[in-house]
Amino acid sequence: xxxxxxxxxxxxxxxxxxxxxxxxxxxxxxxxxxxxxxxxxxxxxxxxxxxxxxxxxxxxxxxxxxxxxxxxxxxxxxxxxxxxxxxxxxxxxxxxxxxxxxxxxxxxxxxxxxxxxxxxxxxxxxxxxxxxxxxxxxxxxxxxxxxxxxxxxxxxxxxxxxxxxxxxxxxxxxxxxxxxxxxxxxxxxxxxxxxxxxxxxxxxxxxxxxxxxxxxxxxxxxxxxxxxxxxxxxxxxxxxxxxxxxxxxxxxxxxxxxxxxxxxxxxxxxxxxxxxxxxxxxxxxxxxxxxxxxx
Numbered sequence: 001x002x003x004x005x006x007x008x009x010x011x012x013x014x015x016x017x018x019x020x021x022x023x024x025x026x027x028x029x030x031x032x033x034x035x036x037x038x039x040x041x042x043x044x045x046x047x048x049x050x051x052x053x054x055x056x057x058x059x060x061x062x063x064x065x066x067x068x069x070x071x072x073x074x075x076x077x078x079x080x081x082x083x084x085x086x087x088x089x090x091x092x093x094x095x096x097x098x099x100x101x102x103x104x105x106x107x108x109x110x111x112x113x114x115x116x117x118x119x120x121x122x123x124x125x126x127x128x129x130x131x132x133x134x135x136x137x138x139x140x141x142x143x144x145x146x147x148x149x150x151x152x153x154x155x156x157x158x159x160x161x162x163x164x165x166x167x168x169x170x171x172x173x174x175x176x177x178x179x180x181x182x183x184x185x186x187x188x189x190x191x192x193x194x195x196x197x198x199x200x201x202x203x204x205x206x207x208x209x210x211x212x213x214x215x216x217x218x219x220x221x222x223x224x225x226x227x228x229x230x231x232x233x234x235x236x237x238x239x240x241x242x243x244x245x246x247x248x249x250x251x252x253x254x255x256x257x258x259x260x261x262x263x264x265x266x267x268x269x270x271x272x273x274x275x276x277x278x279x280x281x282x283x284x285x286x287x288x289x290x291x292x293x294x295x
Contacts, residue, residue, distance in 0.1 A: 048270075051263040059259040074260040082245055083237065084265060090234075091224055091242040092272055094156055098163040099219035103212055105164045110173035111204055115186050125174070132167040137228065144232050154236040159229060169215050176211040177204075213280040220276050224269075242269050 051059060053071040058064075078084050113125055143162070152158050181204060189199045205212070227243040234240050246269065249262050 045270075048263065048267055052260070052267040054263075055260045056258045059263070070260060071264075074258075074264040077258065078261045078264050078268075081261065082249065082265075083240075084242075084245060084268065086238060087240055087242045087245040088268065088272070090156070090239060091269075094159055094230075094241060095220050095223040095272070097156075097160045098223040099216050101160065101164050102166045102169055102219045103215045106166050106169035106215070107173045107205065107208055107212065108200060110170050110177055111200055114174055114177045114181070115183060128167050128170055131165075132171065140229055140232075144229075147233055153233050154239045155233075156239070158233055159223075159226075163219075163223065166219070169219065172215060173208065173211060176208060181207050217276055217280055221273055224273060 047065075050065065050067050052074060054064075054068040055070040055073065058068055058070070109128075113121065113128075147153055147158055185203065185207075186199060189203050194202070225243060226241075227247060230241045231244050231247065234244065242265075246262070246265050249258075249265055
């Protein structure tokens with residue numbers, strides 16, 4: 001009997017060791033893949049920095065992993081030949097206001113559709129989602145003609161206000177509300193005497209904080225990288241955004257084209273995006289997964 005018990009104990013210990021060994025191997029494989037992907041992602045940022053430190057002639061010679069000594073020279077040439085500071089400020093103003101207004105009003109619209117029962121509710125939601133199927137370039141032609149006829153060119157708000165209507169952001173918000181916000185919480189706040197805007201701002205928005213963070217990043221990046229409409233509506237040099245200036249640098253004639261300036265401009269353009277990402281990074285993973293499972 002004692003021999004059988006010892007054999008069972010030895011067998012159980014071997015199984016535990018085998019399970020621990022498999023777990024360690026799995027962790028090593030997972031962490032190895034994650035480290036490789038991290039290095040792969042950071043490699044392109046490093047390569048961008050290296051190219052920003054090389055002048056035009058060095059960049060024409062080909063690829064290298066070692067930084068050069070022309071970083072500040074490229075920066076000075078960029079500042080002297082372009083109004084890069086003004087362009088970055090214009091992009092920050094437009095992208096920030098667009099992201100905040102788009103996220104807030106999309107969340108408000110999603111809350112209204114989710115929390116209220118009214119006629120044609122499903123039809124209204126279906127209509128909003130159907131707009132997602134229409135390419136933005138189709139509507140931009142008529143929008144440009146309207147702005148041109150009403151003399152609304154070179155106005156920042158023309159790019160900011162229309163961005164409030166964001167069907168994709170609305171869809172994400174309403175899915176998040178359905179997964180995380182019980183209607184009983186809304187009813188309880190109403191019974192306590194809270195008006196609708198107070199309920200939305202003080203109760204609903206904190207619940208939606210992870211989703212708001214995700215959509216703020218997406219909306220900011222989309223507006224920051226937007227070139228099509230700004231290039232049509234912002235013709236004044238003082239109102240041009242950073243993507244317009246980058247496009248002008250890349251399309252310059254051969255005598256004025258400087259790849260060192262182009263890489264420097266790209267290098268500077270990623271900092272606001274990285275700042276927004278790092279500022280909201282704590283809520284990104286939670287926001288991406290919170291609406292995937294019904295609570």
